[in-house]
Amino acid sequence: MREKNKVVFLDRDGTINSDEHGYINHPDDLILYPFAAKAIGKLNKMGYLVFIVTNQAGVAYGYFQIDDVKKINEKLISELAKENTKVDDIIFAPYHKKGKVEPYNIQHEDRKPGIGMFKKIQEKYQIDNTTSYMIGDKFSDIGFGYNAGLKTILVLTGNGEDEFLNKRKNSKYTPDFIVNDLASAVDLIEKLESY
Numbered sequence: 001m002r003e004k005n006k007v008v009f010l011d012r013d014g015t016i017n018s019d020e021h022g023y024i025n026h027p028d029d030l031i032l033y034p035f036a037a038k039a040i041g042k043l044n045k046m047g048y049l050v051f052i053v054t055n056q057a058g059v060a061y062g063y064f065q066i067d068d069v070k071k072i073n074e075k076l077i078s079e080l081a082k083e084n085t086k087v088d089d090i091i092f093a094p095y096h097k098k099g100k101v102e103p104y105n106i107q108h109e110d111r112k113p114g115i116g117m118f119k120k121i122q123e124k125y126q127i128d129n130t131t132s133y134m135i136g137d138k139f140s141d142i143g144f145g146y147n148a149g150l151k152t153i154l155v156l157t158g159n160g161e162d163e164f165l166n167k168r169k170n171s172k173y174t175p176d177f178i179v180n181d182l183a184s185a186v187d188l189i190e191k192l193e194s195y
Contacts, residue, residue: 004128005049008189009118009150010087011136012054014158015182016040016076025064027075033157035183037083042186044085046193049125052076052090053117055140060099069094089124091117112136113143113173135185138163139171146173153177153185 013019016036024030043050052073058064073090080086093112099105110116121127134145137158145152154160154175163171164178179185 004126006047006131007049007051007121007125007127008043008132009121009134009145009148010040010050010052010182011112011134011138011141011158012052012076012090012092014137014160015135015141015155016052019158023058023063024072025058025068027071030072030075030079032076032079033182035181037080037085039183039186040080040087041083041085042190046190048189050087051121052087053112053121053134053144054090054092055112056092056094057096057099057111059094060096060101060104062099062101066094089121091120093117112138112140113147115144115148118144118148133185133189135182139167139173142171142173142175151176153179153188155179155181155185157181 010016013024017030017032040050056069059066059069069092093108093110094104095106095108095111097107108116129149132150133153134141134150135153135155137155137160142152142154152175154164177188179188
């Protein structure tokens with residue numbers, strides 16, 4: 001039987017990089033938060049596999065193409081590599097039922113809070129849910145983590161503060177923890193590990 005891995009799933013926009021100007025639709029628009037590479041590097045050193053799971057409904061809406069998402073993700077990997085930091089895989093969901101571009105204009109389990117992306121990673125890597133986390137800035141991220149049986153951390157960067165202030169009463173999901181940003185989330189995981 002394969003050994004199970006401890007894993008941290010990360011949302012991308014608003015968690016690792018700024019999305020204050022809306023959709024990231026070109027590599028030049030990708031600006032990592034200054035603490036992101038160091039925080040992910042800390043997870044690497046702590047022995048976590050790190051996966052990015054990101055909803056990219058802009059594909060379904062026609063704001064950008066699949067190739068644009070791939071190029072942006074390549075830039076992200078390259079920026080992290082400059083800091084000797086890595087993610088183990090990036091998976092994205094280009095779907096939205098209100099989209100206009102076929103075949104992406106459908107309800108799909110890959111779109112968070114669905115766990116299609118989790119299942120794809122689980123097929124390749126044995127995941128120990130009891131020691132694994134989801135970190136993101138939206139309640140859809142928290143729902144993904146909850147539905148996959150992970151501990152959940154809401155960050156207040158990106159949409160996090162607005163989601164917490166304005167959407168928490170209408171969300172059926174409650175984060176296990178709420179912190180300022182990805183760096184704080186990783187520090188929290190480190191503390192929880194030591195108990």
